[in-house]
Amino acid sequence: MTPKKILRRPRPPEQGSWGQNLPPILRRLYAARGVKSDEQLQYTLKYLASPMELRGIDRAVELLADAIAGKQRVMVLGDFDADGATSTAVAMLGLSMLGIEAIDFRVPSRFADGYGLTPGIIHRLREEGELPDLLVTVDNGISAIEGVRVARELGVKVVITDHHLAGDELPDADAIVNPNQPGCPFLSKNAAGVGVMFYVLTALRxxxxxxxxxxDPEPNLGNLLDLVALGTVADVVPLDHNNRIFVEQGIRRIRKGEARPGILALLEVAGRDYTEISATDLGFVVGPRLNAAGRLDDMSIGIACLLADSRDEAQRLARELDNFNRERRSIEKEMKTQAQDLLASMSLDLEGLPWGLALFDDDWHQGVIGxxxxxxREQTHRPTIAFAPDDDGEHLKGSARSIPGLHIRDALAAVDAKNPGLMKKFGGHAMAAGMSIARxxxxxxxxxFDQAVRDTLQPEDLEAAITTDGPLAPEELNLDTAYLLKRAGPWGQHFPEPVFDGNFRVVSQRIVGENHLKLVLQPFEGGGxxxxxxxxTGPEVPDYTRTGARVVYKPDANTFRGRTNLQLLVDYLEPLE
Incomplete structure (x- = not known):
């Protein structure tokens, strides 16, 4: 394991209006995450922010209502990640429920088209005789200056729904709904693309x-919340109160078996019980299988799985997505080995590496570089960009991931300002971005890029750290705590799942499976x-039975052969001095 500093999350005073029945451990955990009242833990739909606060939503609704009345052809343009897939499915299902009859979708090819609404996509629709009356983008469009221009020149009305950060210039669309566009008063700037589209549907209804x-009967848009939850978690947007409502409501539907057949099928192929799922399962089990289609082939397969009405069709497509994910893991493993060889050729230790890493190999796959x-990034704790060859042979496509303290899109903007034209295009968020450069x-x-990172960070920012909620008392290390914490979510980005640390005697240790470390532990403070x-962990680990270990962990309920016991999921451990 890469050495890390173990930091403890500050424990602010547990102030605010708490219900008498809230256990002390949850008061402490919620207070450390900025929660000050029970209202911020209420996850019914009435606590959602109003859609009418979204700038541009009135005009978007008028255009969609006109499309219903005029029986216009509507095309949904999605994106090739899980947020884009769920956004597309929500738009297709929701608009159909509300009266759009002639509706279809397109998703750009990651390899042939690149990201978003491009002039090439519009020209291809025209050549195929598929130009719609109204085009609705989901999870993209805010940077599609030329794509929107070409569409409107050809008589297509364009509604943009997006959540990405806007550039200096906005496209001249007929309507733009994006909480992150200038002048938008909507409070939840963290909405995923699927959340924005859901809001448009509620306003249209x-x-x-x-x-x-x-x-008649009135459509129940709540039936789409499983998709909204999946896209919100998979896109790793911050789980503010608004997003936690979406996620909690969606998870409740899934646990009751009321989800789309495709989501239930994806959980089934992964061996997960839908009645017990958490937000973590959406992010680490369902999301990667859905994303694998867009990474290796065509996200239309993933969307078809989400739209499938029959269990048989959903299961067939889920198995196909699971196979894509297995292939993705194999490609990723090989690419990681090559990347580690590149790092070794740069330096013998972390201190000698650039602060900002830009890595490339001719054999790397565009769909897996992110x-x-x-x-x-996890291994080196450095902002990292991985490049793969573009299909034209002259350019490279890059995918960036950052560390706390560096807004990666701002860093790329700084590179662009000092080196105009060096990047052909770029965009992204605080922690992830994409770009294109000449080979x-x-x-x-x-x-x-290395210089831009050095201009922003301090040396201590490059020290890997893991933040915990401190120790659990021996009497808190039990199954009740594990169950309590699981029910206390949804946990996720910027509302992290509780992680604890403590010193343990290591009774025994052994490597099991594919380099996993099985431990038998006993708290030094006492307990069983x-x-x-x-x-x-890899095949070679220290002998913790000789030293004991400081362990960073999450309590978990583990069922084996019909018996359920407490198990600690260990995120990190180091020998005691």
């Missing part, structure tokens, strides 16, 4: 209801024997 134009960048400019870009498991 209200408009149709107010004008006595709703279908995951590779994340893995290398011959790789060295120049690498140096410029507890099982622990640390995944992907």
């Amino acid at each position: 209200k408009y149709l209801r107010d004008h006595n134009r709703l279908p 995951i590779l960048a994340a893995r290398i 011959d400019d790789l060295e120049r870009f690498s140096n410029a 024997i507890i099982d622990g498991i640390a995944f992907n």
